[in-house]
Amino acid sequence: MEKLVIATRRSKLALWQSEFVKSELEKHYPNMEIVLQEFVTKGDKILDVPLAKIGGKGLFTKELEIAMLEGEAHLAVHSLKDVPTQFEDGLQLTAVTKRYDPRDALLSNKYASIEELPKGAIIGTTSLRRRMALKLLRPDIELKDLRGNINTRIAKLNAGEYDAIILAATGVQKLGIQNEVKYFVPISTDEMIPSMGQATLGVETTKDPEIVKLLSVLNDKNAQIESTIERGFVDTLQGGCQVPIGVKATILDDESIRVQAIVGLPDGSESISEDITADINNYESIGQTLAQTFLDQGAKDLLERAEKVAFK
Incomplete structure (x- = not known):
């Protein structure tokens, strides 16, 4: 493959993130042309309404996803916290980069x-x-x-x-x-638990095997483990940015991982939280298992009420 096109938003942070991925890819593929194609998303245009009322964080990814599906771009770089847990047909999360400060x-x-x-x-x-x-x-x-x-x-x-x-x-x-x-x-994660995937970049692509193989070099194993737990937790709860959910997985050593999680109402009047240590070998199911304990404590009703409050 001779050229890769990265679909990106025009904000300074989005451009920084896309330029970072571009530079990392150039280290692996010095003879490949890698370019940025800029797009303006709906989330960038609507600045006077809370995201929860207009469709959530997916508003920052939709136009970029259309560009990939229509062949205008090969990949898009997102803050992983903005990437929904479910993808449009034909698209997938191909890599997550090294995590920086998650707080x-x-x-x-x-x-x-x-x-x-x-x-x-x-x-x-x-x-x-x-x-x-x-x-x-x-x-x-x-x-x-x-x-x-x-x-x-x-x-x-x-x-x-x-x-x-x-x-x-x-x-x-x-x-x-x-x-x-x-x-x-x-702010310490003991005081404010971050969003799923916060401080990690998610690289979204089509399912083209050639593209997937090329971009696999960007994947960071530790970030993948932590984000798999966090995204599994949110996906099981069926929550997005329309509801207050915090979840942070932290690798402690080769055997164990800490997971902090909270859901509740926006005004803080009610909440459910857990802070557990689990076997890292079970990372693919830890998020779902933890979410089930939240559901057993009434999280579904709490999140439904939180969503109603958010849309007032």
Whole structure:
């Protein structure tokens, strides 16, 4: 194969991610032409409505998937947390790259931690998961919607619209913009459990055997193990970004893996959580098994109520 086309969104982070994958592929295939083809997705166009109300994170992948199915591109690079657990016919998740910092982070020009926030502080986030976690930690703060790309969100913080905002730590770190605010403070997963696949890139392709074989060089085994558990958990619960779900698998050693998980209502008034250690050899089924314990505790009803709240 002489040329690979990567479908990408135009945001700075999406371009960084696609350029990163391009550079990794060029190391393996120095004689192959690898190019980026830019697209604008529906999720990029609609900036004044929470994602949960307009279809979820899949809005950032749809146009890229159409390009692959129609032969305009061979692969698309996504933040794995934005990739739905079910794929369109003819498409698949072919590789996941090495995981970076999976934590969420507090960004503020006034306060160095969630604990320091005064009563009534205005915190920016549209993520239902982050809203739930914040309300569990600090029920006395005020939450305000925050949309747009990372740079836009930080600009709104710097303009004084918020006392603090919450972003994925890895996105800020990749763009090297931690110093644009006074305080950039990653939050422990014990306080705020991340989204499935957070800080990992997912490489989506068609099922063309040649493409799948070429891109298998990008796959990181540890990230694959952790993301398989996390995605299995969410898939079994049949949850997406329309409901508050946090799940983080962490490899402890060659034999064991820790899994933290939580589901609940966006206002934090009700939640179910677990923190387990499991045999890493069973990683392909750990997520589904853990999800079943959540279902046994009433997670289905809780998530259905959370979804109704999200769409109000």
